[in-house]
Amino acid sequence: MDSTTFTKNFLPDVTVDVVLLSISSNGSLLTLLTQRDEDPFKNAWALPGVFVGRNETLENAAARALRDKAGIAGDVFVEQLFTFGSLNRDPRDRIISVAYYALVPEGRFITAVARNAGAVIAHIDVPWTGVSGGTVQVRNEADKKLKLAFDHDRIIGIAVQRIRGKLNYAPIGFELLPDEFTLFELQHIHEAVLGHNINKDSFRRKMLASGLVEETGRRRGGTAYRPAALYSFNKEETTTHG
Amino acid sequence: MDSTTFTKNFLPDVTVDVVLLSISSNGSLLTLLTQRDEDPFKNAWALPGVFVGRNETLENAAARALRDKAGIAGDVFVEQLFTFGSLNRDPRDRIISVAYYALVPEGRFITAVARNAGAVIAHIDVPWTGVSGGTVQVRNEADKKLKLAFDHDRIIGIAVQRIRGKLNYAPIGFELLPDEFTLFELQHIHEAVLGHNINKDSFRRKMLASGLVEETGRRRGGTAYRPAALYSFNKEETTTHG
DNA sequence: AAAATAGTGTCTATTAGACATTATTGG
DNA sequence: CCAATAATGTCTAATAGACACTATTTT
Numbered sequence: 001m002d003s004t005t006f007t008k009n010f011l012p013d014v015t016v017d018v019v020l021l022s023i024s025s026n027g028s029l030l031t032l033l034t035q036r037d038e039d040p041f042k043n044a045w046a047l048p049g050v051f052v053g054r055n056e057t058l059e060n061a062a063a064r065a066l067r068d069k070a071g072i073a074g075d076v077f078v079e080q081l082f083t084f085g086s087l088n089r090d091p092r093d094r095i096i097s098v099a100y101y102a103l104v105p106e107g108r109f110i111t112a113v114a115r116n117a118g119a120v121i122a123h124i125d126v127p128w129t130g131v132s133g134g135t136v137q138v139r140n141e142a143d144k145k146l147k148l149a150f151d152h153d154r155i156i157g158i159a160v161q162r163i164r165g166k167l168n169y170a171p172i173g174f175e176l177l178p179d180e181f182t183l184f185e186l187q188h189i190h191e192a193v194l195g196h197n198i199n200k201d202s203f204r205r206k207m208l209a210s211g212l213v214e215e216t217g218r219r220r221g222g223t224a225y226r227p228a229a230l231y232s233f234n235k236e237e238t239t240t241h242g
Numbered sequence: 243m244d245s246t247t248f249t250k251n252f253l254p255d256v257t258v259d260v261v262l263l264s265i266s267s268n269g270s271l272l273t274l275l276t277q278r279d280e281d282p283f284k285n286a287w288a289l290p291g292v293f294v295g296r297n298e299t300l301e302n303a304a305a306r307a308l309r310d311k312a313g314i315a316g317d318v319f320v321e322q323l324f325t326f327g328s329l330n331r332d333p334r335d336r337i338i339s340v341a342y343y344a345l346v347p348e349g350r351f352i353t354a355v356a357r358n359a360g361a362v363i364a365h366i367d368v369p370w371t372g373v374s375g376g377t378v379q380v381r382n383e384a385d386k387k388l389k390l391a392f393d394h395d396r397i398i399g400i401a402v403q404r405i406r407g408k409l410n411y412a413p414i415g416f417e418l419l420p421d422e423f424t425l426f427e428l429q430h431i432h433e434a435v436l437g438h439n440i441n442k443d444s445f446r447r448k449m450l451a452s453g454l455v456e457e458t459g460r461r462r463g464g465t466a467y468r469p470a471a472l473y474s475f476n477k478e479e480t481t482t483h484g
Numbered sequence: 485a486a487a488a489t490a491g492t493g494t495c496t497a498t499t500a501g502a503c504a505t506t507a508t509t510g511g
Numbered sequence: 512c513c514a515a516t517a518a519t520g521t522c523t524a525a526t527a528g529a530c531a532c533t534a535t536t537t538t
Contacts, residue, residue: 010295010296011253011254011255011256012253012254012256012294012296013253014253014254014256014338052254052327052338053252054252054254054336055329055336056329057327057328057329058325058327058338059327080324080325082322083300083322083325083340085294085299085300085301085340086299087297087298087299094296094297096256096294096300096340098325098327098338169407182517183517183518184516184517199500199501199502201500201501201502201503201518201519202499202500202501202502203500204517204518204519205499205500206499206500209499221509222510223509223510223515223516224509224510224511224514224515224516225508225509225510225514225515225516225517226507226508226509226510226515226516226517226518227508227509227516227517228516228517228518229517229518424490425490425491426489426490441527441528441529443491443492443527443528443529443530444526444527444528444529445527446490446491446492447526447527448526448527451526463536464537465488465489465536465537466487466488466489466536466537466538467487467488467489467490467535467536467537468488468489468490468491468534468535468536468537469489469490469535469536470489470490470491471490471491
């Protein structure tokens with residue numbers, strides 16, 4: 001609408017929260033959380049987020065949350081996830097939160113938390129299969145369960161649901177890997193996102209046939225077995241798909 | 243976040259706009275629009291929308307827009323689409339709009355506009371194929387082009403993009419049909435949404451194999467040819483899929 | 485009988501899963 | 512040579528498109 005009846009009942013607080021997602025080298029889903037230093041949910045863990053400024057788009061607010069709260073600057077895959085507007089999400093005020101999710105290679109996670117004392121890398125436990133959806137739980141690297149603030153257990157769950165669905169038709173696996181990777185590494189990313197193993201042969205065929213990957217000519221050395229060919233993401237191919 | 247830094251820069255206006263979608267019997271995409279009676283965009287056509295109330299969830303605001311602005315009450319498929327937060331969407335104020343889309347059988351569109359003088363059923367022209375996305379144009383039933391207010395040409399475009407993608411994995415075609423329908427009618431719905439013809443044989447096979455439709459035993463009479471079997475949507479089957 | 489759509493059967497091309505086999509490296 | 516993974520080849524099952532054919536209704 002944008003006003004026809006001019007009964008502007010009230011002006012809510014609007015925040016942007018970002019679900020940062022990554023995959024650890026041992027194949028588990030990771031997210032980056034910040035510890036709250038005041039009530040409500042003091043000491044609980046929360047998604048990096050900011051209030052939306054007057055002259056700030058939602059995308060800019062998401063980039064600011066990534067930079068100032070999570071310590072992730074520069075080029076990152078970010079996409080809008082969902083907007084949460086339940087009445088009692090925050091026990092003090094009515095707050096509407098526009099959630100985004102970002103896909104970040106593990107290496108950037110590690111350097112980000114090294115610079116940011118209030119941030120932690122958490123493992124995501126997904127207690128449901130496929131895209132059925134639901135809440136998640138998070139653990140720190142010592143396997144201790146972390147308490148999540150607000151409805152952030154639900155927001156992270158929806159982010160996982162989204163990337164599981166999206167993996168089937170969009171080349172988002174590449175966002176979670178460094179520039180060069182083996183096909184087996186890409187497969188591990190897919191398996192971690194989907195939460196189940198996939199067929200190696202058909203995965204290789206599908207990826208090679210898609211034109212999304214191109215051989216770099218280099219190989220992953222230092223292994224005790226035949227070195228795998230290194231590939232890079234062919235950005236040309238995706239843009240032509242629109 | 244939901245506040246840690248207590249710099250609440252400003253409190254924006256938040257609205258909910260609803261893209262109502264339907265399919266006409268001749269196979270074109272329809273939407274329901276309301277005419278603006280004041281500036282900006284006076285006399286232009288806009289999506290039904292309301293300001294979000296203090297004690298109103300986003301879903302409740304969408305239901306209120308459907309009921310009070312569009313004249314559609316009762317059970318309707320409604321789902322959140324996207325949240326728009328560009329700085330100059332509305333030339334007066336910074337307004338953040340949470341868009342929803344609703345799928346409504348054509349019959350309910352017709353009774354709604356009959357009761358609502360300010361509303362019109364518009365044909366949607368989609369100038370792009372597949373899910374590449376973009377803006378749309380709208381025409382009234384006399385084929386005259388209608389001017390859309392704000393960024394609503396873009397919002398409707400994203401709604402079309404969404405249902406095109408969703409049709410491939412979710413049973414949303416049924417939301418656009420009355421309780422009983424023939425398989426050919428369901429196919430026409432799919433073709434109208436997708437914007438291209440689809441194979442009759444494989445569509446029938448896929449639908450019958452899916453278990454989503456069940457024969458009612460009745461037939462579509464009054465035709466000048468063999469009457470088609472009438473089916474109904476098997477809700478049991480979808481809920482088990484999650 | 486003619487016209488028109490409903491509905492069935494069959495062939496083919498594509499794709500994913502399963503599984504076997506060969507290739508290449510370090511130890 | 513052995514262990515381990517890379518990479519290829521082949522068979523099968525499932526599915527979508529194409530197309531031919533039969534069925535059923537009204538005029």
